[in-house]
Structures are given as C-alpha cells and as structure tokens.
Amino acid sequence: MHWLIAEDEPDIRNLVAMMCQVWGHQPMTFESGQKAWDWLDKVEAGDFTGDLPDLALMDIRMPGYRGDEVAQRIRKTASLKDIPIVLMTAFVLSDEERKTMMEEAGVDMIINKPLPDFGDLKKLIDQVIASRQAS
Known part of the structure; x- marks a missing residue:
C-alpha cells in the first residue's frame, strides 16, 4: 500500500513516513499543500508513472493549498477519488468546520495533534480504510 503524506512540519512528516514504513507501506511525502497540488497536476495530465497512493494523510494548515483543499481535488481526480483521506490538525476546529471538511472535501476522518x-x-487508520472499502 502507498500513502500520500502531506505535512509541512519536517519532524511530523518524517515520523509519519517512518511509521508508514514500519507498517509495511510506502510513503510518498510532500512538504506543502502546493507540492501535493503540483503532483496532482501530473497525475491528471497522465505524466505520473509511479504507483498511486491508496491513502492520503495530510495536515490541514500548510503552505500553499490546505489539506482540505487538496482532499477536495483528490475526490475530483478519477484515479484517486475513492481513496481514504485523513486530515491532521493541531488547531481546534468548530463542529461546523469539521462538518464542512467531511462533507464538502470528502474527508473520512480528522485526527487532532x-x-x-x-x-x-x-487502529484509526485501519478503521478508515475498512470503512472506505466497505462503501
């Protein structure tokens, strides 16, 4: 399984990528929402020839595009539209912000830092994957 990991904090990005590898998955890391967006341009243009991710794990507040904006674009990208998307945040979100991200951006789960x-x-990520596969 390949994971798209977009996180602007190097320590968190490296930790999540290492965890991904320990669990037997291949990380594809981006240090900003803009870098993930640029990669999506390549996917949509047919210029990306590697393995596509089976899961996206992204920070919400990053330079360039926010994680929820990248999630919304993933949901509109034919080859990626059904992958589980998990967002991470260190900020407190209102119930309305959470609801909007879940419904409008197609996010499966939001995890607090x-x-x-x-x-x-x-366990949380496995639940999200199982739930997405069941639907």
Whole structure:
C-alpha cells in the first residue's frame, strides 16, 4: 500500500513516513499543500508513472493549498477519488468546520495533534480504510 503524506512540519512528516514504513507501506511525502497540488497536476495530465497512493494523510494548515483543499481535488481526480483521506490538525476546529471538511472535501476522518500513539493511530487508520472499502 502507498500513502500520500502531506505535512509541512519536517519532524511530523518524517515520523509519519517512518511509521508508514514500519507498517509495511510506502510513503510518498510532500512538504506543502502546493507540492501535493503540483503532483496532482501530473497525475491528471497522465505524466505520473509511479504507483498511486491508496491513502492520503495530510495536515490541514500548510503552505500553499490546505489539506482540505487538496482532499477536495483528490475526490475530483478519477484515479484517486475513492481513496481514504485523513486530515491532521493541531488547531481546534468548530463542529461546523469539521462538518464542512467531511462533507464538502470528502474527508473520512480528522485526527487532532499531538497524534495518538502508534497503536491507536494504526487502529484509526485501519478503521478508515475498512470503512472506505466497505462503501
């Protein structure tokens, strides 16, 4: 399984990428929403020849495009529209902000930072993957 990881904080990005590898997955990392957006341009143009991600795990507030904006674009990209999308945030979101991201951006789950311990995080992500596959 390949994971798209978009996170502007290097320590968190590296930690999540390492965790992904420990769990047997291949990380595809981006340090900003803009970099992930640029990669989506290549996917949509047919210029990307690598493996597409099976999951997107992204920060909400990043330079360039926000995680929810990238999520919304993923949902409109034919080859990626059905992958699970999990957003991470260190900020407190209102119920309305959460609802909007879930409904309008097609986000499957929003996780607060600091991130849960590895075991709990794996359970959450596994649940999101199973739920997406069931629907």
